Amino acid sequence: MVTASRPLRADAARNRDKLLAAATELFAERGLDVPLEHIARRAEVSIGTLYKHFPTREDFVAQIFPQRLAALDVIGEKALAEQDPWQAFAGYLEDLYALQAEDRGLNDVLARDLPNAPEVVSACHRGAGHAGILIDRALAAGVLRADYSITDLATLTRAIAQVIRDSPGEWRRFLSIYAEGLRA
Amino acid sequence: MVTASRPLRADAARNRDKLLAAATELFAERGLDVPLEHIARRAEVSIGTLYKHFPTREDFVAQIFPQRLAALDVIGEKALAEQDPWQAFAGYLEDLYALQAEDRGLNDVLARDLPNAPEVVSACHRGAGHAGILIDRALAAGVLRADYSITDLATLTRAIAQVIRDSPGEWRRFLSIYAEGLRA
């Protein structure tokens, strides 16, 4: 039962776009918790209009992050193409956290449990799938500590998210130390 | 020029104690950001009375945490008494984070830059002093990766603080992996 909503009026479409652009910028700059009023202000639109188009913060997240999360697939594929199982896994971590470091909103999305939009959830699942394969490969090759699991990666992600928030310049070093501890 | 303040009236002393007890509990349970109103409520005292005794949140912190931080000295001494340089450093980390995991307030104090009370600051400095010695020893013995520094420990502390907040049961495992990466 698809409810075919009629096309937006011209001004409405314009405002929707401005809101989306503003939200994209502000999420990236300030993180997921930026006040909705700020988004409205940057979009030069009233708060009422914001709520008309995006009744909840989640609606913004659902519109904005699926594309962002597509990058996860890219780095996943890239890592799967790498021959050396250790290099594949370690490179994946580097790329993943580099991504997070570039976008505070993405950092939040990946580090919290919150994001409920199905598109976002499925993107995360795909990411976890890639990571799972990389872990299995590395385990099979005996280059990763034998008890490592995807749960540890989730923990690491939240930890690194915090490092990125506190001191954006240090995550790479932190990761390199942690990664040493990962080798079998 | 020491301003000798006269002793508190009996009821005032009682209320002060109740406030301190309530704050100690709530900081430990909920972290440093617990609303001051909650502290007043648990102490069964009005919000006005709370502000009379502790005009700022920092005043609570300054009264409560110096004793808590004394534990830092204890584990520092304990580690310095340990013969094996690696065991000394690794044990210190274990003890430190076990402490943090037991008290959300302490976790916050150690992981944020905020705490400005001189007593708190100096306790942190003493802790850093111990840690510095442990690091130097381990470096001299060649058991710690050669480029490790106290800055890395600060980063680790913030990262683990986050792990403790998110999933209190996992910090030990996380640390054990990281610590592997630390060996020379």
Next chain:
DNA sequence: CGTTAATTCGAGGCAACCCTCGACTTACGC
């Protein structure tokens, strides 16, 4: 006891953020 200074109380003002609703405005089809 009575005095009085110290203490307590909590209503209420301020600020940030959330969200709603009805009056006004405007795009668009005719």
Next chain:
DNA sequence: GCGTAAGTCGAGGGTTGCCTCGAATTAACG
């Protein structure tokens, strides 16, 4: 052009937390 549905606006009500201040209370001392 005009009528109308669609869209916009922003004042304002709700919440949570911070903090203040004057009226009411009370400990403590003679």
